[in-house]
Amino acid sequence: MIIKNKLMIIIKIISLCLLLCFSLTTFWYYIYRVKVDVDFCRQQLAKTDINKDFFDFIDQQAINATNPLLWETIEHRDEIFQFSITQKMRKDPVTYLGDVLKVISSSKYDENQKMSAIFPMKYLSVKHYLCVMDTTNKAYEQGIINKRLLQEVISPDPYYGIISYFWWLPDWQERFKKHADQLYSQEYIQFILTGGQFELFPLKS
Incomplete structure (x- = not known):
């Protein structure tokens, strides 16, 4: 015994x-x-070949377009996936990464267009999503995007995206903290950096 x-x-x-x-x-x-x-980001932004169907969709989402999907008025974010192009982006987001980075970093596109491009990228792997965070932080510093778009990209989402799982990753934390103090209180920043968001929604998909 x-x-x-x-x-x-x-x-x-x-x-x-x-x-x-x-x-x-x-x-x-x-x-x-x-x-x-990390260097994959620069390579994607420098790509010269583009996905025409993606940019046709982005043109249709301009505020002054005929019938855009307005992010200010939609009831549920999954409405973005009613389009065939966004369904493709969700299934294979890295194929469209370079195109999305171009939209984020250009003053040619309005907030509605940028949001329509950004949201399907939440299905990227974390190593590729860092590209989106880098480009977004830089665009914010240049005055190309506003705080709402910055918040959409850098903050863990309780219902969508991979980054809620990687709050502990030093590379993600570095990018999150870069301008977080312009969006949140220090208490909430610490809540995010210690995994609070993930603990609230551990079974998100």
């Missing part, structure tokens, strides 16, 4: 050690992957 109890204790210790090793490996894996792929 004593031997059996000791064996169970040893098994539990080994299991805990394996779990800890797995957690640390996963943590460093994501950090490494993100740091390696």
